[in-house]
Amino acid sequence: MADTILKVENLVSTYGPITALKGINLEVKEGEIVSLLGSNGAGKSTLMKSILGMVTIGEGSSIQYNHDGQMVELIGKKSHQIIPLGIAIVPEGRGVFINKSVEENLEVGTFFRKRPAARDKELLDTVYQTFPRLKERRKQLAGTLSGGEQQMLALGRAMMADPRLMMLDEPSMGLAPLMVAEVFNVIKNVREMGITVLLVEQNAKQALKIADRGYVLTTGEVTQTGTGKELLADESLVAAYLGAKK
Numbered sequence: 001m002a003d004t005i006l007k008v009e010n011l012v013s014t015y016g017p018i019t020a021l022k023g024i025n026l027e028v029k030e031g032e033i034v035s036l037l038g039s040n041g042a043g044k045s046t047l048m049k050s051i052l053g054m055v056t057i058g059e060g061s062s063i064q065y066n067h068d069g070q071m072v073e074l075i076g077k078k079s080h081q082i083i084p085l086g087i088a089i090v091p092e093g094r095g096v097f098i099n100k101s102v103e104e105n106l107e108v109g110t111f112f113r114k115r116p117a118a119r120d121k122e123l124l125d126t127v128y129q130t131f132p133r134l135k136e137r138r139k140q141l142a143g144t145l146s147g148g149e150q151q152m153l154a155l156g157r158a159m160m161a162d163p164r165l166m167m168l169d170e171p172s173m174g175l176a177p178l179m180v181a182e183v184f185n186v187i188k189n190v191r192e193m194g195i196t197v198l199l200v201e202q203n204a205k206q207a208l209k210i211a212d213r214g215y216v217l218t219t220g221e222v223t224q225t226g227t228g229k230e231l232l233a234d235e236s237l238v239a240a241y242l243g244a245k246k
Ligand code: ATP
Pocket: 015, 018, 019, 020, 038, 039, 040, 041, 042, 043, 044, 045, 046, 047
């Protein structure tokens, strides 16, 4: 049985008067791909922001992360303390620096974790192996890349952080079908590298196909959970959330 890498208990998250998460419980085991599903405004991005210490959290909530075998409470820590523990995010909208080159964007990924320079080189080689197009365009400004290439760059930058847990917020959004397929393949590769994946996706069918398990959020609450297969097989769920996309 794999160890737990992330354990979220009774998580309440607020934006001023708005309670976006109303007591979420969720667990991710090391090496899993876990998908978070739910319609717009369900709270998926808020969950990721909560893990990174970017949202106001209510009393009695807990977000524990397994750091070198010790469960560490993340609530109360700031993003700059959380990221070095090995958590990377590929944010919604990619967040690449358009006026920096591909290579400079990748370097940003290395800023938050201390490790030997040799490891940086090893990771850069892995990123360029995974994304040969980024290697070809390494001197090019990120703003001149296609949307799909920018998404690859955002993924590459997260890989450069050498994370143990990678969170991806709608990585297939706005991409052409071929690029979507490539993104999902890369996510499988990321897991094969030993990185645990927490994936937010509107493209629910594809997300469940690669997921070990999934959670469905509805207006700030977990309303369903199961293996990727179980959730895909659930016709009422498919009708409610997953019908729109193949
Ligand atoms: P989407 O798929 O549209 O990104 P989501 O499931 O990620 O949706 P969240 O972005 O987490 O949903 O939003 C959850 C709730 O919190 C929504 O009701 C939203 O309006 C609210 N919310 C999100 N960000 C803020 C903010 N900065 N200020 C106030 N309310 C917010």
